[in-house]
Every structure is written in C-alpha cells, then in structure tokens.
Amino acid sequence: STLSALLMKTELLDVQGQTFCPSSSCGLLQDIRYPFRKRGDPPGCGFPEYELVCIDNKAIIYINRGKYFVTSISYTDNTFWVVDANLDNSSCPIPESSQYPYAYGLQSENITLLYPDAITWAAFVSCSELIRSNAVSLYTSVMYKPVDCRSTKNSLVYVFITKYSPEVGNIKPSCRYLSMTPLGSWHVRAPDNASFEDVVIFMRNGFSVRFPEQIEDRTYRFIINLCLNDSVSYFYTQISSSSILNQTSAIVGMDLHFLRCVNDYSYRTKLFWTAVAVVSIMDILKFMIVLAILSRFVFSPLAVFTFLGYKYWKTRISIDAVEKFLQMQQTLSPTRYAYTDITAITGHFREKLGQGGYGSVYKGALPGDVFVAVKMLANSCCNGDEFCHSPEKKEKKKIKIPRGPHLSASPSPLFCSRRAARPRRRRSTPTSVPRAGQPRKP
Numbered sequence: 001s002t003l004s005a006l007l008m009k010t011e012l013l014d015v016q017g018q019t020f021c022p023s024s025s026c027g028l029l030q031d032i033r034y035p036f037r038k039r040g041d042p043p044g045c046g047f048p049e050y051e052l053v054c055i056d057n058k059a060i061i062y063i064n065r066g067k068y069f070v071t072s073i074s075y076t077d078n079t080f081w082v083v084d085a086n087l088d089n090s091s092c093p094i095p096e097s098s099q100y101p102y103a104y105g106l107q108s109e110n111i112t113l114l115y116p117d118a119i120t121w122a123a124f125v126s127c128s129e130l131i132r133s134n135a136v137s138l139y140t141s142v143m144y145k146p147v148d149c150r151s152t153k154n155s156l157v158y159v160f161i162t163k164y165s166p167e168v169g170n171i172k173p174s175c176r177y178l179s180m181t182p183l184g185s186w187h188v189r190a191p192d193n194a195s196f197e198d199v200v201i202f203m204r205n206g207f208s209v210r211f212p213e214q215i216e217d218r219t220y221r222f223i224i225n226l227c228l229n230d231s232v233s234y235f236y237t238q239i240s241s242s243s244i245l246n247q248t249s250a251i252v253g254m255d256l257h258f259l260r261c262v263n264d265y266s267y268r269t270k271l272f273w274t275a276v277a278v279v280s281i282m283d284i285l286k287f288m289i290v291l292a293i294l295s296r297f298v299f300s301p302l303a304v305f306t307f308l309g310y311k312y313w314k315t316r317i318s319i320d321a322v323e324k325f326l327q328m329q330q331t332l333s334p335t336r337y338a339y340t341d342i343t344a345i346t347g348h349f350r351e352k353l354g355q356g357g358y359g360s361v362y363k364g365a366l367p368g369d370v371f372v373a374v375k376m377l378a379n380s381c382c383n384g385d386e387f388c389h390s391p392e393k394k395e396k397k398k399i400k401i402p403r404g405p406h407l408s409a410s411p412s413p414l415f416c417s418r419r420a421a422r423p424r425r426r427r428s429t430p431t432s433v434p435r436a437g438q439p440r441k442p
Ligand SMILES: Nc1ncnc2c1ncn2[C@@H]1O[C@H](COP(=O)(O)OP(=O)(O)OP(=O)(O)O)[C@@H](O)[C@H]1O
Pocket: 353, 354, 355, 356, 357, 358, 359, 361, 372, 373, 375, 416, 418, 425, 426, 428
C-alpha cells in the first residue's frame, strides 16, 4: 500500500502531463496492460505484436494475419486465451486460415513473439481418395476423422489430431493441407482419437498463447532503457522548473518516476520488484554518500565553529566581568576630602561608631544617603603610610576573587588596609586613644 501511495504521489508530481500506459478494458476483458497495447496508445506502451483492437466490446488480436478474439489474459501464467474470430457459427466450421502451415507454433519469420501454449493441434486436409482406416504417419499415429459436412465427391475433408509439431509434412500423398489450429492449452489437450465434433468444441473454446521467455529478456532491456531515459528527462525538466517544489522533488521524484514507468510497462512482475529493490539500495547508498559529504564539509566544520564560538562567548563573559569589576573599583579609588567636607559628612562627628587602633570611627553620610564609616587618624605613627600602600594590594586581591561579598560593601572613602605595613595592631581601647572624640585634621 505504501508503494501504491508513492506511485500515486508520483502521479501527482507528474506535471508534464506525460501519458503512461494505464490498464484498460474491452467488454468483459478487464485489465488489459503490458505486454499488450491498445491501438492508439503512445509508442512504447506494450508491443506491436500484442496490439489489441477493441471492436464491439471484443478485443481482437492479429496473429500471422489470422484474426482472433482475446477472451482472457493470465498475467501470472504469461498466457492469454484466444478464439478464432473467423470461425463461423455453423455446425461445420473449419479454421479459415490461409496461412502457411505453422512450422512451429504460430511463428513466422517476422513474428517471433507469440507462441501457442497448446500441445494438441487439429489439422484439416482435403483428400482425393477415401481414407478408410486410421493412417499411421512416419513419426506418430494420427487418426484421420472425416468431416462429412465439408466433403464433396471429389474432395474428402478429414481432420486429425497431432501433437507439438503439426504433421503437415507427413500427410498422405493424396491429401493436401487446408488449415490447422491449436486446440486447448498445455493442461487442456484434445485426445488423439477426437472426432470432428470434438474438434469443433475445442475450436469454439479457443486455445492458449503464451509470452515466450526470450521476449522477456529483450523486453527487460527495453523497459529499463526506456524508463531510465524517461526518468532522466523528468529530472532535468524538474530541475529547470521555476518552482522550488518541483526542483526539490527532482531527485526523489526521479526514482519514483522510474519505478512507476517500470510498473506501467511491467506490472508488478519480477522486473518491477527487482527495480524496486535496486532503486531502494541505490537510494540508501545515495543517502549515505550525501550524509558522508555533509558530515565532512558541513557538520564537522559546524561543530568546530560552534565549539569555538562557545569558547569565545565564555571568554567574553569573563572579560566583561573583569571589566565590570574594574569599573566598580574606580569608584573605590581614594578620594581627597577637605576637613570641612568630613565635618559635613559626619555631621560634626555627631555619631561615633567605635574606636580603632589608629583613631575613632564616625558615622557619616555621602550625598545620596550613602552611609559610610569615617575613621579619623588620631594616633598615626607612620604618617599615613597605611593609606598609600594598602589600596594597590587590596585591588589585586580583589581582582582574583571578583565575586567576593566585600565588593558590594558600602564604599569607605577613608579606607585603611590592615595589610599596610604598620605595627602590630593594638586592640582598640578607649584608654589607648589619647584624644578620643577629638579628631584632628587629616
Ligand atoms: N562600617 C562600620 N560601621 C559601624 N561601625 C564601625 C564601622 N567601621 C568601624 N566601626 C567601629 O569602629 C571600630 C574600629 O574599627 P576599626 O576598623 O578602625 O578597627 P581596627 O581595625 O581595630 O582599627 P585599626 O585599623 O585602626 O587598628 C570598630 O570596632 C567598630 O565598632
């Protein structure tokens, strides 16, 4: 069903309006298709030898200029059943064939395609002498059965059954050949002693014709070449189309087109399924090759570029973090304040927060209500060296640990590092500060 869907899809994709060889019917005869063709079908449909003409709901085929009705077709057995169209409706019909006696089957020099599937044949002869008893031919025994309804005084008509190869060359010297016809099929054979009445029944039923093997080989090559050309031209047509849909469907459509073509000419035969298998394998190979090419030239570079991009992005992020940090540090750089500023910031040293080793710490407020602690050096022994040395060290230390919690600490404009070279810190006690609460000018 999937395949049918694909084939139907291909039908939809066929924008060229190309005509394939759909099966047709004629009267009761349904599903007429490859290797048959109907008169008027496009060239390439079926074979000329298998051309059928539908007249009055009857499918007619010409075999060696003989006209026959096709009554049934068996695509599984590669046979079809025909009845002589010139057989009259009288009770005394004989084949009207004016053809040369069949050397073998129905073939002639020009026609090598159609072979009867019948084993038994009826041969009609006209003799100048009475044949009294069963005659024995050179190779096989044949029984001459009189056809009284066709005989005259000077021409006595007989019929005899022969197998495989008609015994035309071995008829009696007093007899001349009239006509012959195959009877039945491989399975349905006329008995050796069949009477004329029996032969009439057989003739009205017709005989089976098969598709010979050698045509299939020739046919296979023909079909494959035809369908390859067809699908290639389909591909170029699609590629040169202005529609993107058509262009993208060119590659897949080409395969489906090919399969559909083979199916039309060789409906679900061994050839068709072989073509399906070959096309499937080719498609898998094509897919793998395309995948390998894409991996080599697209996916691999893409993965490398993605990785490099990711690395670059990560680096940018960390650089941005450092830049941000450094910018923040600019606001922490030491600022010189006048004493009047300090008094304004601390509100005239209104609120003392504590006492350190070097001086008292007061609460202050910078513009924008930023609260700071202000230490007033009251007990410096080192001329403010602490203010000069410690900030650099502090900066470096901070860069190494950019996300430390101290970054968000409120800035202290008068910040004094404990790492500054100074004497071992003394515990701050009120008694150790000589002028606690009386800050001197910094
Ligand atoms: N930001 C602040 N907020 C509130 N109080 C503070 C603040 N900074 C300092 N103090 C008070 O001031 C006192 C002295 O602080 P400081 O940092 O000067 O101590 P220290 O390190 O012992 O001094 P030094 O470095 O001069 O030896 C603290 O004990 C604390 O009570």
